[in-house]
Amino acid sequence: MFLSDKNLLFPSRRIIGLLLTFMLVFGNFFSGALTVKAASMDELLEEVEARKALPIQSNEIDNWPTGPQVSAQAAILMDANTGVILYSKNIHERLYPASTTKIMTALLAMENGNLDDMVEFSHDAVFSVPTDGSNMGMDMGESITLEECLYGIMVASANEAANAAGEYVSGSIDSFVTLMNERAEEMGCNDTHFVNPNGLHDPQHYTSAYDLAVISSYFFRNEMLCKISNTPRYHFEPTSTQPDDFYKNNKHKLINGEVPYDGILGGKTGYTDDSRQTLVTCAEQNGMRLVCVVFKEESPDQFTDTVELFDYGFHNFQVLNISENEEKYSIESTGFLQIGNDLFGNSKPILSIDTDSYVIIPNTVTFQDLDSEIDYSLSDDNRVAGINYSYHGMYVGNAYLNLATENTSTYEFDTNMTATDISVEKAEVKTETESDQAQNTIFINIKRVLLVILILAAIFIAVFMIHALITNGRTAKRRNNRIKRKQRRRSFIRTDFDDFDF
DSSP: OHHHHHHHHSOOHHHHHHHHHHHHHHHHHHHHHHHHHHHHHHHHHHHHHHHHTSOOGGGGSTTOOOOOOOSOSEEEEEETTTOOEEEEESTTOOBOOGGGGHHHHHHHHHHHSOTTSEEEOOHHHHHTSOTTSSOOOOOTTOEEEHHHHHHHHHTSOOHHHHHHHHHHHHSSHHHHHHHHHHHHHHTTOSSOBOSOSSOOOOTTOBBOHHHHHHHHHHHTTSHHHHHHHTOSEEEEOOOSSOOOOEEEEOOOHHHHSSSOOTTEEEEEEEEETTTEEEEEEEEEETTEEEEEEEEEEOTTHHHHHHHHHHHHHHHHEEEEEHHHHOOSOOGGGOTTOEEESSSSSSEEESEEEOTTOEEEEETTOOGGGOEEEEEGGGOBTTEEEEEEEEETTEEEEEEEEEEOOOOOSSOEEOOOOOGGGBOSSOBOOOOOOOTTSOTTOOEEOHHHHHHHHHHHHHHHHHHHHHHHHHHHHHHHHHHHHHHHHHHHHHHHHHHHHTTSOO
16 A cells, blocks of 8 residues: 555656656757757847948048948938938848838829728738738728728738728739839839838849838828828727727837937838838938938847937038029029019019029038039929039039019010020020910010110110211301301401500
8 A cells, every 4th residue: 555655656767757858858949949049149140240331332422421330231311302312321232121112002092092082901902911910900891091091001011901002093902013113113213123012021022222212202292191100009990891999009119209209200110031120211300301211120220220310411411502502603694584574674584593492411511512513304394404413423402493484464475495495604585476376465585675675775876976976066166156256356356446546
């Protein structure tokens, strides 16, 4: 009985052996996993240091502010309004954008849709993306407004919402992808090719930091898209076509307040195992609206590097209005090119630099340090040419030469000019008679009118001078006659006095 109880209290050697074997195998597996994880972390840190050591192209420009050594594979800081690049690092390398792809998706939806339209979620929109990816839990057959769909895309980074928006715009996901690529080409993106609207990894789905900054510049010029992408948390309320009540939080730390920064206008996060961390952010300070793109980073460096790049841009560069500083081109000195209510009253130069254009240059540089070049290929509507400004080959801004327009009921000036008809130093106005012009419309060639006036003035002056010469001749003759008469009278008087003896 005692042995029986003892066997119950003490396991057999076989059971102990099994337990020891299990613990040994488990321990070896666990330690192996730790070793693999430690090795992968070491490799990751080595990659981070290698990326940080990559050259920064903007630092190679003479007298250009030295930019920070970020750990991103590629990074760019660009002014959204002018396209001026303040910081560049591998900006044309083709990399995977991940969910920052949704910036183009949302932009096209805004350009081609109505915010109040209903967007229905099809089977393909919902089930063509992995269930463990970013989503907002929409089911097939449900529908929300396009505005809510855009919040789902930009705040929740919902893959099915991006698909549904694409189907709403183009009828199918494939057709929408075609539109994405066409729009990218229109924007001048040479290193971009999209395969889907959401950014899920595909070897043929890529872009560059420069191209994405260009796309984002269009995005952040739209105030509604800025508002949507700058939303920290959005409440999706139930409707008759979508029964759920839920919130979605924005993971962008400069937007949700985890990393505070003044002037943030919006942005988008992105991540896949192949792309690593990607981030697009826009901020506005000191008259500059800057877009920052960082590709292939490790968290949380994508946020801290973005802050460092924004500080670099806002603290080291200045905005200068071109029309207020330009002295090389005498645009307003062409006196015979005027337009206004009358020829001699209120008028303004027919050719002038637009007053809204500006350059962005380092604080240590003056406007007079810039190089400029006339570009007639920029002519469009009332723009006859452009002036491109650069500093040591780095584009810093441009201005347009505009033809003035004036709406009057009494007369109109013919301003049908082309870029080849006009230059900064000399401009000619050509008159073109159109048979279908209204009968009450009078076209005036300014140069001819002023030439006629000058000829008439010359004739008037010549006549006046001839008249003056004739008049002066007659006056001189009368004066001589009077003098002679006086002399004769004096002679006569002396003769009379000579007859007397005093």
